[in-house]
Amino acid sequence: MNAVTKTQALEKMARDFAAVSGVYNGADVTSPYEQMKEWREKTPVLEGDILRIFRAPSQADWMGTGRKVYTVFRYKDVHQILRDDRNWLSKQNAEGFGSAVDNFLLTGMDGEEHHKWRAILQPPMMPNAIKKWKDNLICPIIEDEFIGAMRPKGKSDLLLDFVLAFPVRVVYKMFGLPDDMVAAMQSAGWALQIVGGPRFDPEEMKTSIPAAMEAGQRLYEYVLPAVQERRKSGVVRDDMIGFLMGLNVDGKSFTDEDITTFIRMTLLAAGETTSRSFGNMIVLLLERPDVWERLRQDRSLIPKAVVETMRLETVAGHLARLAARDMEIGGVTIKKDEAVTVCISSANRDPEVYANPDELILDRPMRPVMSFGFGPHICMGMHLAKLEMEIALNAMLDLPNFRLDPDYPKPVIRGIQLRGPDQLHVKWDVA
Numbered sequence: 001m002n003a004v005t006k007t008q009a010l011e012k013m014a015r016d017f018a019a020v021s022g023v024y025n026g027a028d029v030t031s032p033y034e035q036m037k038e039w040r041e042k043t044p045v046l047e048g049d050i051l052r053i054f055r056a057p058s059q060a061d062w063m064g065t066g067r068k069v070y071t072v073f074r075y076k077d078v079h080q081i082l083r084d085d086r087n088w089l090s091k092q093n094a095e096g097f098g099s100a101v102d103n104f105l106l107t108g109m110d111g112e113e114h115h116k117w118r119a120i121l122q123p124p125m126m127p128n129a130i131k132k133w134k135d136n137l138i139c140p141i142i143e144d145e146f147i148g149a150m151r152p153k154g155k156s157d158l159l160l161d162f163v164l165a166f167p168v169r170v171v172y173k174m175f176g177l178p179d180d181m182v183a184a185m186q187s188a189g190w191a192l193q194i195v196g197g198p199r200f201d202p203e204e205m206k207t208s209i210p211a212a213m214e215a216g217q218r219l220y221e222y223v224l225p226a227v228q229e230r231r232k233s234g235v236v237r238d239d240m241i242g243f244l245m246g247l248n249v250d251g252k253s254f255t256d257e258d259i260t261t262f263i264r265m266t267l268l269a270a271g272e273t274t275s276r277s278f279g280n281m282i283v284l285l286l287e288r289p290d291v292w293e294r295l296r297q298d299r300s301l302i303p304k305a306v307v308e309t310m311r312l313e314t315v316a317g318h319l320a321r322l323a324a325r326d327m328e329i330g331g332v333t334i335k336k337d338e339a340v341t342v343c344i345s346s347a348n349r350d351p352e353v354y355a356n357p358d359e360l361i362l363d364r365p366m367r368p369v370m371s372f373g374f375g376p377h378i379c380m381g382m383h384l385a386k387l388e389m390e391i392a393l394n395a396m397l398d399l400p401n402f403r404l405d406p407d408y409p410k411p412v413i414r415g416i417q418l419r420g421p422d423q424l425h426v427k428w429d430v431a
């Protein structure tokens with residue numbers, strides 16, 4: 001039996017979450033947007049890595065090899081790089097994380113290997129496939145495990161009571177992992193420790209990378225028995241484990257170890273990104289009571305609110321690519337094996353594409369937003385993440401007079417990468 005209580009598990013997860021925020025916010029930045037604007041206008045392809053400038057781990061050179069890195073700020077240049085996976089490679093993404101997840105990382109694969117795995121793994125993540133999870137999984141989790149208990153209280157530390165845990169619960173159930181909140185929170189903590197492995201300071205990496213590897217192993221040891229039990233039981237279930245067990249690739253089925261490795265990789269990507277994006281959305285909307293009220297009255301605007309807030313506050317604000325050959329971007333030559341950090345946060349505020357880019361405008365003409373990446377590596381879980389956020393926002397809109405709690409300081413969205421609110425205390429009226 002697990003001796004840890006749900007509250008203890010959540011608090012531990014919140015500490016792991018805050019630790020990751022700290023890793024990616026070395027320079028303690030609240031708004032990097034003025035600086036990004038200046039670079040976008042004056043040096044749209046900057047020699048240097050914005051992440052290192054802001055004292056965060058460099059994705060383009062996790063291991064500090066000294067590889068030359070440029071940062072790309074304009075939408076058109078970011079777009080050009082992300083859609084071209086022949087000339088702009090992703091393999092360096094696996095340098096920091098790869099060993100913690102047995103080198104099975106879609107974001108670190110290229111070419112044939114990437115296309116093959118993407119084609120195999122993507123179907124259960126497509127809109128038609130995830131639609132079914134709305135009523136039989138996501139809505140019940142949100143109401144029965146979270147909002148139902150929160151509603152009579154009239155106030156909440158929303159990060160702890162809801163934001164951190166709900167995407168984890170959704171994904172774990174969808175994947176077919178054990179229905180155990182405490183174990184889910186503990187293992188989500190290990191996923192966070194893996195994400196927090198890379199560091200700005202190479203000295204810190206001497207301990208943080210082994211710790212990330214150990215967390216990777218613990219996460220593996222958590223998932224594997226669930227897969228083995230399913231296999232032994234012979235029960236066919238319509239979830240991710242069931243889907244993976246039913247697959248046959250090149251005449252071979254996946255082993256339990258293969259399935260575990262895939263699920264572990266996805267757990268890194270699925271939880272905190274959604275938590276941070278949702279937290280940012282709530283902060284941005286509650287800072288604008290008129291927009292909140294408009295959404296409350298017209299729920300058809302919810303999908304736009306999700307996309308527009310993710311544009312303004314992009315969680316995975318920087319992605320990295322490696323030049324496969326000498327390339328030219330924005331008039332600058334990037335040599336083979338040099339790298340770029342593409343600044344999605346800046347692209348998402350490029351006035352060439354978005355009028356009044358620093359304003360939250362629900363009625364903006366829909367343009368592809370880069371917050372889930374773009375091109376062949378575009379987020380595989382984006383339809384799920386959007387659906388989760390839409391349903392959760394709808395539930396918050398139902399809480400009467402939902403507002404920031406005036407007894408606490410206003411939440412501040414922080415960080416250069418993995419941006420998120422430092423805290424989020426809210427109130428509502430109880431009938």
Ligand code: HEM
Pocket residue numbers: 090106107108118171266269270271273274275277315316319320371372373374376377378379380381382384385386
């Ligand atoms: C709001 C939440 C999320 C955000 C902001 C986000 C963001 C991203 C971004 C920017 C990428 C592209 C990485 C690159 O091009 O290098 C990506 C890839 C990926 N995401 Fe997400 N993600 C979110 C939620 C999820 C969820 C819920 C899942 C799974 C259930 C997921 C699974 C993946 C996977 C597997 C990839 C790798 C795709 C590939 O390389 O082909 N993500 N995500």
